Each structure stands twice: as structure tokens, then as C-alpha cells.
Amino acid sequence: MTNKYEEIDELTLRLKAPFNDVYQLAMDEIISNGGKIKTDDFHSGYLEGAWRYGLNFGGLRVAIHIRKTAEDDIELHVEGGFKNSIDTFGSGKKKAVELIGKLKNSIDKQFNKFENIPKKEQLLEKQKKIHTKLISCNTCGGTFSALADNCVKCGEPNNWIHPNIEKLIKLKDKLPFPNPVVFEWSRYEISGETINELPIWYKIFRFLLGGVVLLVLSKIVSIWLAIILLIPVILLLLPIERLLEGKKEHFIANLENGHWETSNERMFADSRKILDI
Numbered sequence: 112m113t114n115k116y117e118e119i120d121e122l123t124l125r126l127k128a129p130f131n132d133v134y135q136l137a138m139d140e141i142i143s144n145g146g147k148i149k150t151d152d153f154h155s156g157y158l159e160g161a162w163r164y165g166l167n168f169g170g171l172r173v174a175i176h177i178r179k180t181a182e183d184d185i186e187l188h189v190e191g192g193f194k195n196s197i198d199t200f201g202s203g204k205k206k207a208v209e210l211i212g213k214l215k216n217s218i219d220k221q222f223n224k225f226e227n228i229p230k231k232e233q234l235l236e237k238q239k240k241i242h243t244k245l246i247s248c249n250t251c252g253g254t255f256s257a258l259a260d261n262c263v264k265c266g267e268p269n270n271w272i273h274p275n276i277e278k279l280i281k282l283k284d285k286l287p288f289p290n291p292v293v294f295e296w297s298r299y300e301i302s303g304e305t306i307n308e309l310p311i312w313y314k315i316f317r318f319l320l321g322g323v324v325l326l327v328l329s330k331i332v333s334i335w336l337a338i339i340l341l342i343p344v345i346l347l348l349l350p351i352e353r354l355l356e357g358k359k360e361h362f363i364a365n366l367e368n369g370h371w372e373t374s375n376e377r378m379f380a381d382s383r384k385i386l387d388i
């Protein structure tokens with residue numbers, strides 16, 4: 112059986128699994144190994160278990176840090192030590208090593224339904240595919256790199272984009288986004304941002320205000336001067352518009368280096384699936 116985790120070092124594991132499942136598993140592991148939960152901070156992925164050590168009740172501590180990496184894996188790091196004293200005999204570390212051993216077993220048992228971690232080599236393989244992909248020119252039939260800006264033979268601009276991006280662009284209007292999204296893309300990078308429309312009452316207000324200010328000013332000065340004087344009024348409204356537009360959701364995906372970043376994973380999960388990163 113292959114392991115469902117990757118060992119970063121003696122006390123650190125990496126795996127592909129849902130964050131809350133890993134968190135729950137780590138908590139169960141502390142309890143089933145006779146530890147008492149001292150800190151339970153789901154939000155920052157921090158768990159601390161306490162054990163009795165000789166006469167030192169609850170002095171032996173093991174902390175488990177769980178975080179999501181940039182590659183969207185889960186990294187689990189275990190740290191052992193003592194509360195209010197120094198780990199002279201390395202017992203804290205020993206406890207941490209013991210616990211991570213148990214965690215490895217549990218991970219292998221519980222997460223067998225998950226795919227193996229995409230290794231760095233696989234990612235490199237994907238990058239290489241983009242870099243070495245050759246396409247033929249529509250104008251002269253010459254061959255050149257998919258990433259080149261122009262055809263090397265005739266100089267025709269290259270309009271190749273990654274097939275997964277092409278697929279997403281075609282499907283984007285059919286995806287169940289709760290808000291409209293605008294997309295921008297290059298050959299292997301695509302981003303999307305939600306459009307937060309200004310409320311209609313504000314648009315009417317802005318229109319009327321502009322009209323009134325223009326009318327009043329044009330009575331005092333000439334119409335052209337009035338239009339110029341209206342500019343500062345519009346500029347003053349900009350911060351209000353920003354506020355009304357609110358926070359936008361976005362994602363950026365780079366198919367060359369496998370980078371994925373989003374402010375709303377749930378909203379853009381479909382995009383990610385199509386992009387295959």
C-alpha cells in the first residue's frame with residue numbers, strides 16, 4: 112500500500128485531504144492516546160494536547176499545527192515540549208514522534224479514498240508540456256512554440272491559449288456563479304472577478320445630483336466652466352462608489368506553474384476543476 116502522505120521531515124507531513132477531516136483526526140488521535148485537549152483552535156489550525164509526565168500533571172505538551180499550503184495540500188506539523196519547564200531529556204520530542212507515527216497510521220486508514228499527492232515531478236511534467244508544445248501557424252504553416260508571441264517564420268501573432276483555459280472560457284456562462292464574473296486571460300493564466308453592480312438608487316442619485324449641480328453652476332458661470340467644475344464633485348463620489356461595490360471575489364490560476372489563488376474557494380471550485388489544477 113502506498114502512503115497517503117508525504118514526509119517533509121520527521122515531524123511534518125503533507126497530504127491531500129479536507130482540512131476539517133485532518134483536524135478532527137488529529138484531535139481524535141490526542142484523545143485516544145490518553146491526552147487532554149488544552150487548546151482547540153480550529154480557525155488557526157492549532158491543537159494542543161497535554162499528558163502527565165511523572166509528577167508533572169499535564170506538563171507534557173504536544174502541539175499540532177495544521178495549515179493549507181499554497182498548493183492546497185494540508186501540512187501537519189507536530190511539536191513536543193513541556194509547559195513551564197525545559198525538555199531536558201527530549202521526552203517532549205519523543206512524545207511528538209510517537210504521536211506522528213500514530214497519525215501516519217490513521218491517515219493511511221482513513222484517507223485511502225483520496226488520490227495520491229501530485230508530486231513536484233508531475234507538476235514539472237505539466238510545465239514541460241506547455242513549454243515544449245509546438246503549434247503550426249495558420250498563415251504560413253510553420254511550426255513554433257506555443258508560448259512564442261509570434262510565428263518565427265512569418266511573424267503572425269500567436270493566438271494559442273491553453274486548451275483548459277479555452278474550455279473554461281466556453282463554459283463560463285453556464286457555470287453556476289451566484290454573481291456575474293468578468294474574466295481575463297493570457298496563454299496560460301486566467302483570472303476572474305465578480306462584478307458588484309452599484310445599486311440602482313445610487314445611480315439615480317448620481318444622475319440627479321450631476322444634473323442639479325450642472326444646472327446651478329451654469330446659471331452662475333458658463334456651461335463649459337460648469338462641466339469642468341463638476342469633475343471634483345464626481346471625484347468626491349468615488350469613495351462612496353467603492354464602498355457600495357463592496358468586496359469582490361476573485362481567482363487567479365496559472366496553468367504553467369500550477370498556481371491557484373482565490374478569495375472564495377466554493378464559488379470558483381468549478382473553474383478550478385475545468386482548469387485541472
Ligand SMILES: [Zn+2]
Pocket residue numbers: 248249250251252253262263264265266267
Ligand atoms: Zn507563420
